[in-house]
Amino acid sequence: MKNLTTRRTIRQYSDKEVSKEMLDRLMSEAARTQTMGNLQLYSVVVTRSDEMKQRLAPAHFNQPMVTQAPVVLTICADFHRTIRWCEERNAQPGYDNFLSFQNAAIDALLYTQTLCNLMDEEGLGYCYLGTTVYMPQMIIDTLQLPRQVFPIATLTVGWPAEEPPLSDRLPLASFVHDETYHDYTAQDIDTYYLPKENLKENIHFCELNHKETLAQIFTDIRYTRKDNEAMSAGLLEALRRQGFLA
Numbered sequence: 228m229k230n231l232t233t234r235r236t237i238r239q240y241s242d243k244e245v246s247k248e249m250l251d252r253l254m255s256e257a258a259r260t261q262t263m264g265n266l267q268l269y270s271v272v273v274t275r276s277d278e279m280k281q282r283l284a285p286a287h288f289n290q291p292m293v294t295q296a297p298v299v300l301t302i303c304a305d306f307h308r309t310i311r312w313c314e315e316r317n318a319q320p321g322y323d324n325f326l327s328f329q330n331a332a333i334d335a336l337l338y339t340q341t342l343c344n345l346m347d348e349e350g351l352g353y354c355y356l357g358t359t360v361y362m363p364q365m366i367i368d369t370l371q372l373p374r375q376v377f378p379i380a381t382l383t384v385g386w387p388a389e390e391p392p393l394s395d396r397l398p399l400a401s402f403v404h405d406e407t408y409h410d411y412t413a414q415d416i417d418t419y420y421l422p423k424e425n426l427k428e429n430i431h432f433c434e435l436n437h438k439e440t441l442a443q444i445f446t447d448i449r450y451t452r453k454d455n456e457a458m459s460a461g462l463l464e465a466l467r468r469q470g471f472l473a
Contacts, residue, residue, distance in 0.1 A: 230347065235393060237352025238292045240385030245297045245351065250384075253345045260341035268331035269338045269379075270305040272370050273298065279369070286365035287358040287381065296383035301359070301366060302339045304331030307375040328377065328471035335379040343382070352387035355380065361458045363465040374470040395423050 254271060262268065274280055275298055283301075284293045293299060306322045313320040339355075346353055359366065359381045366378040401419040411419075423429060424441045438444050446452075466472045 239389040241388040243386040257342040268334040272301040286362040292383040298384040302380040339380040
């Protein structure tokens with residue numbers, strides 16, 4: 228049994244099956260998480276077939292674990308189900324707006340994190356794919372998501388076939404603010420980030436990429452302005468098509 232202090236991102240999985248019974252139980256237990264108005268504004272698309280994994284892979288930049296994991300879960304912000312309920316009960320829904328998307332996205336992420344915690348306790352491994360918000364329209368089309376349903380998070384799930392080292396984390400003082408937000412001085416940044424920057428793997432990463440600082444890895448290679456602006460445009464267009472933006 229694992230807990231959050233030993234949580235690792237798992238990208239390599241054994242051939243052992245993740246049973247439907249276990250996964251259904253964990254997804255049902257995760258539904259006890261917090262939710263706005265007790266509406267449970269999320270849905271989960273479970274992908275097990277090789278064909279569908281292959282179709283999903285391009286939306287996730289063809290990361291190998293998408294096709295290799297026994298199960299891929301796409302957790303969606305879902306106001307569609309609630310809207311259909313309202314329509315069938317002589318109620319007039321007003322949820323075709325950005326606030327409704329935000330509420331449903333928060334519900335979906337809360338559910339996702341609770342499910343991750345439960346999978347940790349069972350010994351399952353998983354990888355959270357940040358690419359879900361980069362290429363949402365491809366996922367929408369592949370999974371045939373109706374209006375007012377939007378992909379928020381993707382998890383590849385299986386039994387671990389690796390035990391990677393724990394990744395570093397910033398100290399508590401770097402992100403907890405007492406009473407009001409306190410801005411960061413240059414000395415604060417040194418205190419909080421120098422240990423991360425001085426890790427051997429990060430120094431080597433900078434050398435390989437011919438960068439002076441670790442921060443430049445993020446601004447110039449991993450999350451560039453050009454990519455962020457292009458993918459932001461795609462995200463907004465997908466939100467419009469799904470009925471969350473006018």
